[in-house]
Amino acid sequence: MPRYELALIVKAMQRPETAALLRRTVETLMERGAVVRGLENLGEKLLPYKISKHNERHTRGGYFLIDFHAAPGIVTGLLDHLERDIDVVRPTVLKNDPEPSNGPCCGPPVASKLQDTV
């Protein structure tokens, strides 16, 4: 199963309400057959720009990252569900597969090999 990352921006709320929101989000994920790997809290910050969502203008928001493994088919359904949640300001699902590290970055161009043979 490919690995995804859900970057969740939630409304600035009190601690018990945020906890409840996270709980129901993770439960939704698990219901759809995703394996939740971990949850990170990036803190409550000022949003980079004012976001209007669910008839509300948001200035501050809580940032969360949920790492999970899931089948590719559930992603659209999940995003649909999160958009309808009034406490969620902006949900984004990204692919998070670890890339194989290539050779030396910014190496010399291949043409340099020709100079040696001359």
Added chain:
Amino acid sequence: MIRMKKSLTVGVKFMEKVDSCHSVDSFAVSRSKMFAVRSIRSLQFTFSQLGGTQQCLRSLSGSSNVVKKNDDMPLQMENPYKQPQKGCILCNITVDFKNVQLLSQFVSPHTGRVYGRHITGLCGKKQREIGKAIKKAHSMGFMSVTHKDPHFMKDPNICDIRHLE
């Protein structure tokens, strides 16, 4: 080689002659002896430079016209003056949309526009990664579009651009 051998024998014969002359003044004898010794010593030095007497004997025994090819050719070695490969400043650094501080360093503080390659000095791969990460951060609500986050204004300037204060 043959010439040198002759002069060596000459030097030795000279020494013998000097030893045999007892009637000559002692000072003159010592001076001539010294000259002979010096000449022998210089010859010995040149012989050692050639690589010992064994090699000389070998070359003297064979034909002296053939020059061995291995001695003359330059040695095969990698360039001793080779400089270590210079990479761009983001070599071996993973670029992430979450790392807003890093991304903000490649963005104008006045307008929030992404700088081009001629200003950032990044290689093609990293410039594209940075551009994509900035766009991602914009759309996901992590980074501002029209300005640079005030917390990151005091960061050191890594781009090749001078801002008017």
